[in-house]
Amino acid sequence: MKITGAQALIKSLCDHGTKMIFGIPGGVMLPIYDALYDCTDLEHMLMRHEQGAAHAADAYARASGKVGVCFATSGPGATNLVTGIANAYMDSIPIIAVTAQVRTTALGKDAFQEADITGITLPITKHNYLVKDARDIPQVVAEAFHIASTGRPGPVLIDVPADISFSQVEYQPVNKVELRSYKPTVAGHPLQIKKAAKAIVAAERPVLYAGGGVISSGASKELVDLSERTHILVATTLLGKGSIPETHPHALGMLGMHGTAYANYAVAHCDLLIAVGARFDDRVTGKLDAFARKAKVVHIDVDPAEIGKTVHVDIPIVGDCKHVLSELLKCVEPREETEWNRQVTQWKAEYPLHYPNDGGLYPQFVIEQIWEATNGEAIIATDVGQHQMWSAQFYKCTFPRQFISSGGLGTMGYGLPAAIGAQVARMDKTVFLIAGDGSLQMTIQEFAPAVAHKLPIKVAIMNNQYLGMVRQWQELFFNRRYSGVDLTAQPDFVKLADAYGAAGIRIEKPEEVRPAIEKALEINDRPTVLDFRIAREENVYPMIPAGQSIEEMMVQRPK
Amino acid sequence: MAKNVLQHTITALVENKPGVLARVSGLFARRGFNIESLAVSITDDPTVSRMTIVVGGDATVLEQITKQLNKLIDVIKVIDYTDMAVVERELAMIKVNAEPKNRAEIMQLVDIFRAKIIDISDRTFTIEVTGNVAKVDAIESLLDSHGIQEMVRTGRIAMMRGPRTP
Ligand SMILES: Cc1ncc(C[n+]2csc(CCOP(=O)(O)OP(=O)(O)O)c2C)c(N)n1
Ligand SMILES: [Mg+2]
Numbered sequence: 001m002k003i004t005g006a007q008a009l010i011k012s013l014c015d016h017g018t019k020m021i022f023g024i025p026g027g028v029m030l031p032i033y034d035a036l037y038d039c040t041d042l043e044h045m046l047m048r049h050e051q052g053a054a055h056a057a058d059a060y061a062r063a064s065g066k067v068g069v070c071f072a073t074s075g076p077g078a079t080n081l082v083t084g085i086a087n088a089y090m091d092s093i094p095i096i097a098v099t100a101q102v103r104t105t106a107l108g109k110d111a112f113q114e115a116d117i118t119g120i121t122l123p124i125t126k127h128n129y130l131v132k133d134a135r136d137i138p139q140v141v142a143e144a145f146h147i148a149s150t151g152r153p154g155p156v157l158i159d160v161p162a163d164i165s166f167s168q169v170e171y172q173p174v175n176k177v178e179l180r181s182y183k184p185t186v187a188g189h190p191l192q193i194k195k196a197a198k199a200i201v202a203a204e205r206p207v208l209y210a211g212g213g214v215i216s217s218g219a220s221k222e223l224v225d226l227s228e229r230t231h232i233l234v235a236t237t238l239l240g241k242g243s244i245p246e247t248h249p250h251a252l253g254m255l256g257m258h259g260t261a262y263a264n265y266a267v268a269h270c271d272l273l274i275a276v277g278a279r280f281d282d283r284v285t286g287k288l289d290a291f292a293r294k295a296k297v298v299h300i301d302v303d304p305a306e307i308g309k310t311v312h313v314d315i316p317i318v319g320d321c322k323h324v325l326s327e328l329l330k331c332v333e334p335r336e337e338t339e340w341n342r343q344v345t346q347w348k349a350e351y352p353l354h355y356p357n358d359g360g361l362y363p364q365f366v367i368e369q370i371w372e373a374t375n376g377e378a379i380i381a382t383d384v385g386q387h388q389m390w391s392a393q394f395y396k397c398t399f400p401r402q403f404i405s406s407g408g409l410g411t412m413g414y415g416l417p418a419a420i421g422a423q424v425a426r427m428d429k430t431v432f433l434i435a436g437d438g439s440l441q442m443t444i445q446e447f448a449p450a451v452a453h454k455l456p457i458k459v460a461i462m463n464n465q466y467l468g469m470v471r472q473w474q475e476l477f478f479n480r481r482y483s484g485v486d487l488t489a490q491p492d493f494v495k496l497a498d499a500y501g502a503a504g505i506r507i508e509k510p511e512e513v514r515p516a517i518e519k520a521l522e523i524n525d526r527p528t529v530l531d532f533r534i535a536r537e538e539n540v541y542p543m544i545p546a547g548q549s550i551e552e553m554m555v556q557r558p559k
Numbered sequence: 560m561a562k563n564v565l566q567h568t569i570t571a572l573v574e575n576k577p578g579v580l581a582r583v584s585g586l587f588a589r590r591g592f593n594i595e596s597l598a599v600s601i602t603d604d605p606t607v608s609r610m611t612i613v614v615g616g617d618a619t620v621l622e623q624i625t626k627q628l629n630k631l632i633d634v635i636k637v638i639d640y641t642d643m644a645v646v647e648r649e650l651a652m653i654k655v656n657a658e659p660k661n662r663a664e665i666m667q668l669v670d671i672f673r674a675k676i677i678d679i680s681d682r683t684f685t686i687e688v689t690g691n692v693a694k695v696d697a698i699e700s701l702l703d704s705h706g707i708q709e710m711v712r713t714g715r716i717a718m719m720r721g722p723r724t725p
Binding site: 118119122123126127130147179180181182303304305307308309 | 573574578581582585586589619622623626627629630632633634635
């Protein structure tokens with residue numbers, strides 16, 4: 001029996017386990033949405049901006065470990081996805097974006113709503129396709145899932161011209177994909193792994209540095225096992241949060257620009273740095289020649305191009321983190337706690353994270369309260385800015401895929417659609433979005449689908465009426481010349497929540513914090529907005545200024 | 560080209576599909592790698608194209624280029640020919656002023672370089688020359704004194720010496 005190309009597309013998505021699609025239709029997308037209408041295995045969430053669709057798919061993938069899928073029409077629909085695709089690319093998140101395209105005969109002729117989206121997304125996708133024959137659809141979709149989810153994961157875009165969607169094809173499912181030109185290395189080289197094991201035994205001051213690759217390869221257990229077997233302490237990146245429970249005595253929290261002082265001291269003084277699924281981002285390393293200056297570096301990563309890209313690596317191991325760590329566990333000798341562990345523990349006691357206690361409403365306190373009220377078990381989505389860093393510092397994650405945040409691209413507006421995607425993926429969990437008042441306004445329209453789908457997400461706005469992170473830099477490095485950062489002209493977020501059909505509570509005093517959170521936790525049929533009016537000029541500390549070294553670390557506001 | 564920058568010849572076997580050249584050249588542009596020359600054609604296997612790329616840069620740059628190329632889904636294999644036993648060739652066509660009084664001299668040059676005159680007008684010769692880069696450079700600079708009107712070079716192509724390695 002023949003079906004349309006559009007039906008073949010939907011069928012192929014279902015064949016690969018897609019349950020949820022985030023998207024917005026349009027002219028050339030009509031045949032695909034028509035096919036969707038008949039499909040009972042798929043749920044569709046109508047977003048209000050395609051950027052929201054891409055972010056929701058991205059967060060769905062982060063929270064579930066499955067591939068997220070989003071749809072957009074040609075031209076403006078497709079270009080609206082671009083930020084979301086770039087975001088997924090920078091953080092190596094597996095999503096598939098399906099865009100409709102003008103008819104093949106009109107391609108390249110500036111037809112109505114034509115945009116060369118495969119050209120535009122070339123540098124921000126792991127791979128992309130322009131389908132030229134409807135018979136290729138099952139193969140293309142199968143390849144897209146394979147490419148998006150294996151090796152170093154990433155976004156794949158499939159552009160489907162309207163005539164391809166309309167044409168009739170015989171449907172042949174494709175489940176197995178073999179690509180001669182794409183064979184990611186899974187197993188690490190045994191000799192390299194042995195070398196790493198030896199280096200661990202020989203090291204006096206080793207530190208593990210765990211990134212998003214540990215989460216995406218599902219290597220948390222192996223990481224914790226390794227840390228426990230060898231007593232090596234673990235610093236995590238923003239994307240690596242939750243790879244080791246942050247309540248674990250071996251966890252040092254986040255390292256880097258706004259990392260804990262003790263994580264940064266540990267890395268600065270270590271003699272062996274074992275990087276696992278991390279890429280030495282400049283927000284982590286600061287000044288490169290001062291970073292882990294005394295350390296021999298072991299780098300475990302599935303992407304060979306990451307090895308030696310920014311720092312010199314002594315023992316490279318290309319392979320899947322989970323695979324490599326489990327092999328390493330087989331050959332590494334146990335180590336006991338040493339003087340070094342005591343030293344780092346002392347730094348931990350000496351330089352704890354802190355915030356003022358003067359009766360003001362401080363964001364760090366709010367986040368601690370959210371942590372307590374949710375027993376550290378909530379999935380946390382964030383926007384981008386100061387509130388994101390406070391969340392990373394103060395919400396101690398206890399399991400992988402718990403912390404959902406835009407790292408590499410730092411996309412303001414990621415938060416609300418991300419909370420939606422995460423909630424859809426994990427209906428069993430409480431999802432808390434820690435939002436910035438600036439960021440939230442970039443994708444605030446997505447309250448509509450959240451309300452429509454009765455999603456009980458909690459949106460905690462750290463409302464400082466500033467583009468706070470930018471203001472912090474202006475305060476510290478531009479002589480308090482606050483240029484273009486004032487957000488006092490803003491909507492009443494409580495009324496706005498009400499207007500969307502969500503619940504809204506304003507919080508102005510510390511004693512109102514916990515009751516408001518408890519109230520939000522009771523509401524389970526719609527989103528709740530918590531408008532926390534925090535101390536406006538609170539800063540994020542510690543801070544190592546961009547491109548500088550640990551010697552320049554500020555642990556509090558300079559006097 | 561700056562004299563102190565090393566040149567490398569790399570060969571990429573790629574899927575013979577539309578858009579692959581854009582992926583490769585885009586990668587170079589995006590990462591600030593400079594392409595000195597690029598030659599593309601199909602191979603004995605019609606589904607595979609072969610790109611011979613000459614790039615400038617030190618060893619770390621070259622390593623990144625090779626790795627990033629390998630990451631492209633449509634790239635099947637990348638071989639770095641630096642320090643390998645290879646034969647390299649380039650073809651150039653040079654249209655040079657050829658006044659009657661200079662013709663004999665130019666023809667002698669063509670002979671010495673085992674080049675060919677492939678077109679003649681009352682004022683010009685068009686000369687075809689094949690050889691390694693040094694040879695093409697040499698004839699170019701010698702012809703320059705007569706006035707080169709137009710020149711086109713294919714860019715380098717290269718192949719390993721000896722039998723085919725798998
Ligand atoms: C889309 C986008 N535009 C601009 C920036 C630059 N930027 C980084 S943080 C920030 C301020 C964010 O303000 P807000 O969301 O209120 O968070 P706060 O820092 O106040 O907690 C800005 C403008 C960005 N990261 N993303
Ligand atoms: Mg703000």
